[in-house]
Amino acid sequence: MNINIIGMPLFYGSDIWGVNNGPNKLREAGIKEILSKYNHVFDMGNIYVASCDSREKYYYSEKAKYLKEIVDSNVNLANNVYLALKNESFPFTIGGDHSLALGTIAGTAKYYEDNLAIIWIDAHGDFNNLETTPSGNIHGMPLAASAGIGINRLTDIYFNGPKIKSENIFIIGARDLDEGENVLLRENNVNVWTTNDVKKLGEEKIIKSILSNLNNKDIQNIHISFDIDSISPEYMPGTGTPVKDGLSLDNVINILKGLFNSKKVRALDLVEFNPELDNDDVTLKNCINIVKEISNLINVEK
Secondary structure, three states: EEEEEEEEEEOOOOOOOOOOHHHHHHHOOOHHHHOOOOOOEEEEEEEEOOOOOOHHOOOOOOOOHHHHHHHHHHHHHHHHHHOOOOOOOOEEEEEOOOOHEEEEEEEHHHHHHHOOOOEEEEEOOOOOOOOOOOOOOHOOOOOHHHHHOOOOOHHHOOOOOOOOHHHHHEEEEEEEOOHHHHHHHHHHOOOOHHHHHEEEEEEOHHHHHHHHHHHHHOOOOOOEEEEEEHHHOOOOOOOOOOOOOOEHHHHHHHHHHHHHHHOOOOEEEOOOHHHHHHOOHHHHHHHHHHHHHHHHHHHHHH
16 A cells, blocks of 8 residues: 655644654654565655744634644644555554544545545544633644534634534543533544443444444444543653553554454654654653554455
8 A cells, every 4th residue: 555654743732842753753663674574655744834933822813832843744644644645555644643533534534525534543632622611722622623613713713614424533541521512522422432442342443332323323434533642641751741540552552453453544644753852762662662563454454
């Protein structure tokens, strides 16, 4: 399979410096070479992200930090993802904070339209809007915006309107949801499995439930957005918003295997790796181990 590696050196969504260095750190560790073992890989470089003085982070919005810079870079990212799909290549976007999903989901949604599901592997729901956000950090808003919830500047990235139906969103590994966010998730019928659900039910049962849901709707295309903070901090210390008692590495690998074996996965994000917060490269090594599994799994998609 052809794979396009797309780097998104964005930290504005989390407002934590260092996560913007994630793409190049993964490259230095050999991500392209690993993926090239079974696939044809093209490194498309990094998306341009304009610089902005931190004193001007609220210039375009009183409640959302770095709004213009995040929107502009995500429009560019969306077009790169769309063009990859149009040219029959698998877009693998490496971040960078999770606000990059505004762009990646917009790109896949433009190509697949309504025949799309989002699997969101994350300790957080990222389903806030300007009324519910406790921080003003846009990396807590991309999933809601993708579902058409929030301000037009975020919901209308790349093309106007919602990118995904909320009932076709599946969150796995949640364990740190804001109060207002929880209400939005319930009101919009988003499918949520907590970390405790994964531990109790097992990955296989959850994946079977998701795939059954999609098959009943004849949805053939999955976009996976994987935040490394879904995994327990002892395995992934190098991330900006760690939450204890998370998924294990095996949990995540089994989830990815189950999804890729469906032959429906069309795009993948790997986000929130912050090398500046890592301890003895523990996070880097575990990210690379997951990429090795992903390389095998993408090969299965052929």
